[in-house]
Amino acid sequence: MSETLRSDVLISGGGLVGQALALALSHHGLSVQIVDPADPVATIAPGFDGRASAIASATWQMFEVLGIAERLTGHGCPIRAIKVGDGAPDSGRGGELDFVTADGDPPLGTMIENRQLRLALAAGLADAPLVRLHMPATVTTRDIGVHGVTLTLADGTRLAAPLLIVAEGRRSPTRYAAGFSIASWSYHHHAMIGAVAHERPHGHVAHEIFYPSGPFALLPLVDDGEGRHRSAFVWTVAEKDGPGFAKLGDRGFVAELEKRAGGVLGAMELVAPRMTYPLGFHHSASIVAERIALVGDAAHGIHPIAGQGLNLGLRDVAALTEVLVEGARLGLDLGDAALLARYQRWRGLDNMMVSLATDGLTRLFGIPGRTAAAVRRTGLGAVQRLPILKRFFMDEARGEAGDLPKLLAGAEV
Amino acid sequence: MSAATINPNEAAHFGALAADWWDPHGSSAMLHKLNPVRLAYIRDQIDAHWHVDARERHPLAGRSALDVGCGAGLLAEPLARMGAQVTGVDAAPENIAAARGHAAGQGLAISYFAGELAALPPATFDLVTSMEVVEHVTDPAAFIGELAGRLGPGGLMILSTPNRTMLSKLLLVEAAERVGAVPRGTHDWDQFLKPEELTNLLESAGLEVIDRTGLSPSAAKGFKLGGSEALNYLVAARWPA
Numbered sequence: 001m002s003e004t005l006r007s008d009v010l011i012s013g014g015g016l017v018g019q020a021l022a023l024a025l026s027h028h029g030l031s032v033q034i035v036d037p038a039d040p041v042a043t044i045a046p047g048f049d050g051r052a053s054a055i056a057s058a059t060w061q062m063f064e065v066l067g068i069a070e071r072l073t074g075h076g077c078p079i080r081a082i083k084v085g086d087g088a089p090d091s092g093r094g095g096e097l098d099f100v101t102a103d104g105d106p107p108l109g110t111m112i113e114n115r116q117l118r119l120a121l122a123a124g125l126a127d128a129p130l131v132r133l134h135m136p137a138t139v140t141t142r143d144i145g146v147h148g149v150t151l152t153l154a155d156g157t158r159l160a161a162p163l164l165i166v167a168e169g170r171r172s173p174t175r176y177a178a179g180f181s182i183a184s185w186s187y188h189h190h191a192m193i194g195a196v197a198h199e200r201p202h203g204h205v206a207h208e209i210f211y212p213s214g215p216f217a218l219l220p221l222v223d224d225g226e227g228r229h230r231s232a233f234v235w236t237v238a239e240k241d242g243p244g245f246a247k248l249g250d251r252g253f254v255a256e257l258e259k260r261a262g263g264v265l266g267a268m269e270l271v272a273p274r275m276t277y278p279l280g281f282h283h284s285a286s287i288v289a290e291r292i293a294l295v296g297d298a299a300h301g302i303h304p305i306a307g308q309g310l311n312l313g314l315r316d317v318a319a320l321t322e323v324l325v326e327g328a329r330l331g332l333d334l335g336d337a338a339l340l341a342r343y344q345r346w347r348g349l350d351n352m353m354v355s356l357a358t359d360g361l362t363r364l365f366g367i368p369g370r371t372a373a374a375v376r377r378t379g380l381g382a383v384q385r386l387p388i389l390k391r392f393f394m395d396e397a398r399g400e401a402g403d404l405p406k407l408l409a410g411a412e413v
Numbered sequence: 414m415s416a417a418t419i420n421p422n423e424a425a426h427f428g429a430l431a432a433d434w435w436d437p438h439g440s441s442a443m444l445h446k447l448n449p450v451r452l453a454y455i456r457d458q459i460d461a462h463w464h465v466d467a468r469e470r471h472p473l474a475g476r477s478a479l480d481v482g483c484g485a486g487l488l489a490e491p492l493a494r495m496g497a498q499v500t501g502v503d504a505a506p507e508n509i510a511a512a513r514g515h516a517a518g519q520g521l522a523i524s525y526f527a528g529e530l531a532a533l534p535p536a537t538f539d540l541v542t543s544m545e546v547v548e549h550v551t552d553p554a555a556f557i558g559e560l561a562g563r564l565g566p567g568g569l570m571i572l573s574t575p576n577r578t579m580l581s582k583l584l585l586v587e588a589a590e591r592v593g594a595v596p597r598g599t600h601d602w603d604q605f606l607k608p609e610e611l612t613n614l615l616e617s618a619g620l621e622v623i624d625r626t627g628l629s630p631s632a633a634k635g636f637k638l639g640g641s642e643a644l645n646y647l648v649a650a651r652w653p654a
Contacts, residue, residue: 028468330491331494332449336449338448338449
């Protein structure tokens with residue numbers, strides 16, 4: 001029989017959320033094994049992930065504690081204002097709602113290319129002696145026992161721990177196998193994602209424009225090595241229009257992009273590969289089961305409209321880290337039902353609220369027609385005029401709502 | 414230790430529940446919810462008594478611990494994971510069998526003994542704990558004396574027990590047992606000790622009480638430390654300097 005490698009926890013899934021969780025746990029003295037079929041070298045190659053993420057300022061605080069922030073120096077672009085409208089920025093309907101940060105306030109978020117996040121996390125893990133990567137590796141059998149979880153890899157190696165954390169993303173095979181019940185629906189839209197270089201500076205402003213055909217977002221990135229101004233785009237189109245846009249050549253695609261951006265950024269040029277994702281919503285009623293905890297997109301997949309998907313996953317990371325580290329200091333079995341129940345109570349509601357809020361937003365803005373547009377304008381006007389509502393939306397964007405885990409307040413557990 | 418300290422009916426009652434000890438949804442559900450809160454108190458007392466960093470993973474490394482009335486090891490196992498060399502004693506052989514089986518599954522080396530504390534080879538321990546036991550023995554004074562006899566020099570003793578108040582009679586004995594939150598027949602309210610009574614027993618055994626903290630229900634967390642002692646309380650004691 002092959003050897004059994006033991007650790008405090010096993011993480012299935014070595015993506016952004018799985019790696020951040022491994023770093024957070026090992027930072028507090030817990031040993032971790034990550035298993036993932038992907039080759040880690042391939043996942044940091046240019047072109048593997050052309051997306052960018054809006055890191056909420058609370059999440060950034062956690063990056064500071066874990067030493068990820070300093071590895072990202074020079075790669076983060078602070079968002080100082082968000083303009084929300086339901087027409088192109090130059091149409092007179094492009095800035096109904098401006099969330100603007102006051103001088104000295106933290107930004108509404110920091111835009112970072114996912115590739116830079118992956119590089120920073122990989123470098124952090126290379127310096128984390130308590131983390132062992134099994135990548136690429138395939139799990140052949142998964143045994144959830146009374147006393148712990150054992151994963152057997154294709155080469156016969158056995159990995160054992162009291163808890164299996166599932167960070168496998170939206171189509172999580174372990175979640176399916178474990179029988180979690182999931183609420184899900186498709187938005188019948190595709191998101192086209194990428195980055196452009198543009199003529200004029202973005203001034204650290206993000207634009208979210210709710211076109212009748214679907215939301216369109218421009219998010220500021222740092223200038224590239226040659227000093228070109230850059231922004232990421234998230235462009236949602238109806239499912240039926242997706243293939244048409246995919247066939248469009250780069251030049252035609254850019255012309256369409258410029259039209260939707262309404263000229264505020266000037267002439268554009270693609271600087272990252274275009275990627276297309278089908279959009280859906282899914283939410284797991286329970287995020288724990290016997291000796292299993294779900295984190296990130298394995299637990300909840302939301303519309304990318306507000307850029308909150310990764311932040312939700314990283315809030316899972318902060319809460320689960322606190323629960324497990326405190327549990328370990330009390331000598332508890334890390335798969336203890338009382339610990340998992342605490343994680344469920346802590347994250348279940350927040351995930352549900354953000355998921356439903358973004359779903360509601362998508363639906364409100366996804367309804368075509370003049371009346372709906374009028375309702376939207378009235379609604380946005382109301383938010384603009386009511387400081388309490390505005391504060392709520394800004395705090396949500398910063399990730400500061402709810403009972404804050406210590407890591408998100410910039411403190412160790 | 415005299416056999417009189419073990420109430421045979423009590424031992425049989427808990428022995429019958431042995432198989433269920435480790436099922437977080439079974440008849441011990443309340444205990445599983447209570448356990449992290451009690452452990453938080455024990456950890457705080459350990460850190461304060463031996464000046465350990467709160468972030469230390471093994472605060473009891475190099476120390477011995479005795480848990481009296483250990484059940485199936487709900488406290489003994491965490492103490493072992495905190496680094497202690499743990500001995501668990503329980504009057505019900507069924508409990509000890511469940512405890513041994515569970516510790517083996519968890520890969521923990523814990524010494525378990527069924528029966529009288531006196532049957533244990535003569536030894537003293539750095540940490541002596543006894544959770545929710547003193548209210549079940551026939552002679553509490555003799556029992557506290559036996560516990561003190563096992564506490565080594567410089568050691569720390571931690572006890573928990575329900576208070577004898579109208580609230581505990583109403584909530585713990587009547588309501589909780591009737592709705593099944595706590596198994597029927599678990600408590601005999603007349604045997605409960607008020608905090609001053611327990612303090613007197615400890616002082617009569619030559620110990621000094623260094624802390625007393627209430628443990629009460631909390632809407633948000635199930636149970637919380639601090640606040641009212643009316644339902645349940647924890648006590649920490651040591652040898653006077």
